[in-house]
Every structure is written in C-alpha cells, then in structure tokens.
Amino acid sequence: MERLILNPPPGVTLMRKAYGEALVELGHTREDVVVLSADVQSSDFSCMFEAAFPERFINVGIAEPALVDVAVGLANGGKVPIANTFGFLFATRALEMVRTHLAFSGANVKLAAAYAGLSDSFDGPTHQTIADLAILRSLPNMTVVVPADARAVGMLLPQVAAWNGPVYFRLCRNELPDIFGEDYQPEIGKAVMLMPGQDATIIACGVMVGIALEAARRLAQEGIHARVVEIHTIKPLDTEMVVHCARETGALVTAEEHSIVGGLGGAVAECLGESYPVPLERVGVRDTFTESGPYEDLLRKYGLSSDAIVDATRRAMARKPSAAPIEVQSMCG
Amino acid sequence: MASTNDRVALPAKVYAFGMHHSAGMIADLSRRAYEYRAQVLRMVYGRKSGHIGGAFSIAEILCCLYFHQMRVDPARAELPDRDRLVFSKGHACAMLYTVLAHRGYFPVEELETFRALNSRLQGHPEPAKTPGIEAAAGPLGHGVAIGAGMALAARMEKSKRRTYVVLGDGELNSGVIWEGAMVAAKYGLDNLTVIVDYNGVQQTGTTQQIMPTEPIAAKWASFNWHVIEIHGHSVAEILTALDTAHEMHGRPVVIIARTTKGKGVSFMENSPAWHGGVPTNEQFQEALAELEEEARQWSA
Numbered sequence: 001m002e003r004l005i006l007n008p009p010p011g012v013t014l015m016r017k018a019y020g021e022a023l024v025e026l027g028h029t030r031e032d033v034v035v036l037s038a039d040v041q042s043s044d045f046s047c048m049f050e051a052a053f054p055e056r057f058i059n060v061g062i063a064e065p066a067l068v069d070v071a072v073g074l075a076n077g078g079k080v081p082i083a084n085t086f087g088f089l090f091a092t093r094a095l096e097m098v099r100t101h102l103a104f105s106g107a108n109v110k111l112a113a114a115y116a117g118l119s120d121s122f123d124g125p126t127h128q129t130i131a132d133l134a135i136l137r138s139l140p141n142m143t144v145v146v147p148a149d150a151r152a153v154g155m156l157l158p159q160v161a162a163w164n165g166p167v168y169f170r171l172c173r174n175e176l177p178d179i180f181g182e183d184y185q186p187e188i189g190k191a192v193m194l195m196p197g198q199d200a201t202i203i204a205c206g207v208m209v210g211i212a213l214e215a216a217r218r219l220a221q222e223g224i225h226a227r228v229v230e231i232h233t234i235k236p237l238d239t240e241m242v243v244h245c246a247r248e249t250g251a252l253v254t255a256e257e258h259s260i261v262g263g264l265g266g267a268v269a270e271c272l273g274e275s276y277p278v279p280l281e282r283v284g285v286r287d288t289f290t291e292s293g294p295y296e297d298l299l300r301k302y303g304l305s306s307d308a309i310v311d312a313t314r315r316a317m318a319r320k321p322s323a324a325p326i327e328v329q330s331m332c333g
Numbered sequence: 334m335a336s337t338n339d340r341v342a343l344p345a346k347v348y349a350f351g352m353h354h355s356a357g358m359i360a361d362l363s364r365r366a367y368e369y370r371a372q373v374l375r376m377v378y379g380r381k382s383g384h385i386g387g388a389f390s391i392a393e394i395l396c397c398l399y400f401h402q403m404r405v406d407p408a409r410a411e412l413p414d415r416d417r418l419v420f421s422k423g424h425a426c427a428m429l430y431t432v433l434a435h436r437g438y439f440p441v442e443e444l445e446t447f448r449a450l451n452s453r454l455q456g457h458p459e460p461a462k463t464p465g466i467e468a469a470a471g472p473l474g475h476g477v478a479i480g481a482g483m484a485l486a487a488r489m490e491k492s493k494r495r496t497y498v499v500l501g502d503g504e505l506n507s508g509v510i511w512e513g514a515m516v517a518a519k520y521g522l523d524n525l526t527v528i529v530d531y532n533g534v535q536q537t538g539t540t541q542q543i544m545p546t547e548p549i550a551a552k553w554a555s556f557n558w559h560v561i562e563i564h565g566h567s568v569a570e571i572l573t574a575l576d577t578a579h580e581m582h583g584r585p586v587v588i589i590a591r592t593t594k595g596k597g598v599s600f601m602e603n604s605p606a607w608h609g610g611v612p613t614n615e616q617f618q619e620a621l622a623e624l625e626e627e628a629r630q631w632s633a
Contacts, residue, residue, distance in 0.1 A: 034485075034486075034489070055489070056489070058485060058516075058520075060478075060512070060516050061512075061515065061516075061519075063509075063512035063515070063516070065474075065478070065508070065509040065512060066478040066481075066509055066512035066513050066515075066516055069475050069478030069479045069481075069482065069509065069513060070478050070479070070481050070482035070485065070513070070516055071482060072468065072475075072478075072479050072482055073419075073468075073478070073479040073480060073481060073482020073483035073484070073485065073486065073496075074482040074483070074485060074486045075482075076417065076467060076468065076479070076482070076483050076486070077413075077482070077483055077485075077486025077487060077489075077490070078413060078486065078490075079486050079489070081482075096472055097475065097509075100469050100471070100472050100475070101468065101469055101475070101479070104459075104469055105459060105460050105461060105468070105469035106460075106461055
C-alpha cells in the first residue's frame with residue numbers, strides 16, 4: 001500500500017494539462033478516437049489534440065446540444081467521440097441529448113467534463129459545477145468517473161475510451177497535488193483503499209482525495225485511525241467496498257467537490273441504507289450556490305477542507321452505537 | 334384487413350439505386366405509399382394510440398428512400414458502409430416501421446404489436462430494439478446534428494455512404510436544428526441530405542400560427558445549404574431531388590418537400606386534430622375506403 005500514495009505529495013500538476021497530454025497519447029494509440037469541442041479547447045487543453053490530429057478534431061461552436069448530437073452521429077459510424085465542454089453544460093444545457101441518446105439509446109460517447117466542482121473558481125457560481133454527479137448518476141446506463149490527480153487522468157482516460165457505453169469523465173481546471181504513486185492502478189468500477197484504519201472510513205473522490213488523506217494523517221496524530229478509500233467511479237458504485245468498510249469501521253464520511261445532495265455522499269447513503277446502515281457524514285457543498293474567489297479559499301469556505309473532514313469523522317464516530325455519549329450535533333440536512 | 338396484408342406481402346420490390354425512374358416504378362411506389370398509409374391506420378386504430386397525420390405526409394418520401402435511394406441491406410443491417418437515415422420526427426414512426434417491415438427488416442405481422450407491451454416497436458424509435466433504426470427520436474430537433482455527425486464519420490473513413498435526415502417542419506422551432514445546420518455547412522457535408530416534411534401543421538395549429546416557418550427556403554439558404562423545393566407526394570419529384578442531392582459537391586442539401594398532413598384521407602388532411610387523433614370505428618372504415626381507392630387508382 002506504501003507506493004499507492006506519495007507522502008508528502010512531491011508537487012502539483014495542472015490537471016487540464018495532464019488531460020490534454022493523455023488525450024494526445026490516446027490519439028496515438030486509438031485511430032477511432034475523435035475529439036469534439038464547443039469552442040473551449042483552449043480552456044480544457046483539448047487543443048493539444050487539435051494540434052496533433054486536426055483531421056480528428058471538430059469544433060461545433062458554442063452549441064452544447066449540437067456538441068453531443070454530432071458526437072452521437074460519429075459514434076453511430078464506429079468512432080469513439082470524446083466531447084469536451086464545461087461540466088455544468090453537459091449536466092444542464094445538453095442534458096436532454098445526453099439522456100436520450102447516450103443514456104437511453106446507448107451511444108458510445110464520452111463526455112469530458114471540464115472545470116468541474118468549484119475549480120472554475122473566479123468565474124463564479126454560473127460556471128461552477130456542483131450538481132452534475134447527482135444529475136448524471138440518475139441516468140440509467142451512465143458511467144461516472146472522477147480522477148483525483150494527473151496520474152489518475154492518464155490511467156483512467158484510456159479506460160474511459162475503451163469502456164462499452166457512455167461515460168462522464170469529470171475534470172478539475174487547476175493544479176492538484178500529485179497523490180498517487182506507481183502502484184496505483186485504478187480500474188473503472190473498483191474503489192481503492194489508500195490508507196488503512198479501523199475507527200472510521202473516509203470515502204473521497206477528485207480533489208477531496210488529497211484533502212481526505214491530510215485529514216486522516218491529522219486524525220492519526222490524535223490516535224484516531226481513519227481508513228481512506230478513493231471512489232473514482234461514482235457509478236457503477238463499488239458497493240462491496242462500501243459495505244465492507246461499513247462492517248469493519250462502523251462509521252463513514254464522504255468527501256466530494258459537489259453538493260451533498262445526490263453525489264458520492266448520496267450514492268454511499270443509498271448503499272448503506274439498503275445494505276448496512278452505519279453513521280454517515282457527508283462533506284460537500286451544503287445545498288447552496290457558491291461564489292467567485294480563489295479556489296482554495298472557496299473550498300475552505302464551503303466546507304471542503306481537512307478541518308471539515310476531521311470534524312465529520314469525529315461526529316460519525318460519536319454516532320456509533322458503541323460510542324460513549326458526547327456532545328456532538330449531526331450536520332444532517 | 335387480411336386482404337390488404339396479402340397484397341403487400343413481404344419483401345416488397347426494391348428498385349436498385351441508380352436505375353431509371355420508369356413510369357411503372359413511380360406508379361408502384363405511389364401505390365405502396367397508400368397501402369402503407371392503410372397499414373398505419375390499422376396500427377393506430379388497433380392500439381388506439383399513435384400519430385397518423387405526420388405519418389401520412391411522409392409516405393412517398395420514405396418509399397423512395399428505402400425502395401430505391403438508400404443502399405441498405407436488411408440481412409446485413411450493421412454493415413459499416415450502409416446509408417443512414419435519421420428519422421428525426423420520431424412520433425410519425427408508424428410509417429417508418431411499416432416501410433422497414435416491408436423492406437425486410439422484421440416481419441410485417443409484427444406491425445400489429447406497435448406500442449404494445451413487450452413489443453420491439455416502441456412508441457418512438459429506439460435503435461437498440463428495432464432493426465433498421467439508427468437513432469432514438471421523439472424529443473424533436475436532434476436529426477440534423479446527429480446526421481452531421483454521421484456524415485463526418487463517413488468522410489473521415491472516406492466512405493461513400495450517405496446520410497439522410499427526415500425532419501418535421503414543426504421541428505424547425507427547435508434551436509438545435511440550426512446548430513446542426515451550421516455544423517453541416519461549416520464542414521461542407523455534401524454527403525448529407527435533409528428532407529423537411531413541410532406539411533404546415535403541428536400539434537396545436539398551423540406552423541404559420543404556432544411559429545412561422547417562412548421564408549423556409551431562404552432560411553436554409555442563408556445557413557449555406559443548397560435548397561431544393563418539391564411537391565412531397567410526387568414520387569417522380571422526390572426521386573429526382575434525391576438524385577440532384579447526390580450529385581451536389583461542397584454543400585449539404587435540404588429538400589423542402591411540400592406535403593399534406595393526413596394525406597389521402599379527406600377529413601384528416603391539413604387538420605391538427607389528426608396529429609395524434611385516433612379514429613372511431615366509423616372514421617376508420619371511411620378512411621380505409623379512401624386509402625384503398627387511392628391505391629387502386631395507382632394500380633391501373
């Protein structure tokens with residue numbers, strides 16, 4: 001497990017640059033990959049693919065419904081289209097196209113959702129994407145994948161392209177710590193246990209994985225041994241791992257750069273409720289629109305911090321039936 | 334009912350792509366259009382559900398596409414180089430199903446299961462269930478952009494396959510139609526032909542009342558499409574227009590086919606009531622008699 005994660009993270013990498021590089025690499029290995037953009041390729045770095053493979057790059061203009069529908073037509077012709085725009089636009093403006101042609105009729109289109117979560121921080125709440133996991137996850141046949149660092153992007157993108165059916169691949173705009181070591185071999189649909197622990201489990205995705213690891217290290221200094229699990233595939237959820245952790249640690253915390261409604265926390269809550277109810281605390285944006293500002297400040301202000309995870313872990317542990325009664329209030333709601 | 338079924342026993346004759354449009358071919362396809370209308374009438378009457386008006390307006394166009402123009406093979410329905418048809422006005426699928434069945438994609442008898450539980454013939458087209466269906470439709474407006482994607486894929490593969498899109502005129506209300514039109518024009522997709530079934534009537538009134546379509550030809554022309562205007566129930570004009578579209582270089586082609594909603598049944602023609610109306614027994618008998626008479630006239 002040691003070389004799964006790098007401790008401390010040796011540096012940071014711009015995730016969108018890692019995505020652009022991974023896209024070019026994919027273009028070299030797969031001739032059937034076609035990349036589409038709604039004129040944001042200079043933002044999400046799919047322009048790197050455009051430069052390398054101009055004949056396989058299509059810019060439909062600022063027209064997200066057409067972006068998805070043109071990709072549907074390309075998929076019908078045996079191509080593997082990767083459509084690129086901001087995550088919120090897939091989840092809202094182009095949602096009907098995504099529902100009807102990707103989820104319902106199974107078009108083999110991949111959606112690369114740029115600038116997700118709060119990562120388009122200065123552009124503000126119109127551009128921030130905090131409901132996409134809930135929306136996309138509710139569609140039958142949809143697969144939802146959230147990489148947590150540059151290495152994960154490079155390892156998961158080829159799997160997204162090879163996956164049979166539509167995938168929503170959620171990407172961060174900014175620099176993120178390099179979390180994963182050389183033993184990290186993610187596989188779509190399988191959770192990854194990053195740090196052992198018996199007192200509670202912290203399940204995180206995306207940018208919150210690094211923050212969850214930091215929270216677990218802080219808790220360890222207090223003698224609380226929290227397990228950290230990365231769930232990069234929100235759907236299909238690795239329910240076996242969730243139940244396994246509930247059984248072994250008796251208290252769970254989820255952490256995501258998303259609303260607490262319907263995302264990773266919602267998925268884990270559904271699983272626990274049906275299979276193995278234990279105390280669960282959800283760390284995420286608490287059902288509110290956010291605001292403009294520096295990314296790290298925004299994350300902190302809206303409760304996406306190691307402080308929030310540490311507190312949530314204590315709350316979840318205090319709610320275990322075996323726990324001594326202490327004055328901790330649940331943050332449910 | 335049985336007698337008409339016998340008369341249209343499958344598979345119906347296909348006039349190979351490229352062959353001369355003889356008077357006999359034109360009469361045969363015209364006659365079949367009326368027979369297929371009668372079939373659609375029975376399907377909707379039998380299920381007490383479906384869309385007759387827009388199915389009747391598209392009969393000749395689908396006959397020309399599937400029995401002459403499109404290079405498809407029901408026995409090899411997944412062949413990569415088959416021509417594609419996106420049936421964007423999905424609600425009118427009873428006619429598409431009827432034509433596909435007679436083209437040999439599935440048994441004609443199966444048409445009776447239209448919109449029934451466990452049927453492959455869903456209320457709106459579903460590609461995973463029904464042989465010959467290339468794209469889901471029902472929510473309107475998708476056809477042009479999906480067709481543009483199909484045409485782009487063909488070009489990337491240097492395939493000669495062509496993509497056809499059948500649109501309703503009411504769909505032109507939808508913004509994504511024009512997004513798709515701009516994409517097709519940008520890439521000069523001359524392997525894409527869009528046919529607008531311009532029957533002038535949508536669910537709650539005429540297109541003129543609901544959302545004026547005119548000047549329809551100028552709209553498409555201003556989007557850099559080559560525009561052909563025809564009488565959409567004239568098999569001869571449809572066949573010629575499809576040939577012209579096939580010869581076009583550098584631009585996508587739109588065929589504005591002026592049609593009549595509810596074509597062939599006097600009391601259904603041009604009436605929004607027959608967008609989704611279901612006939613009574615009396616109306617069913619009357620409509621069937623009119624359609625059979627029309628078919629007889631083409632049989633002479």
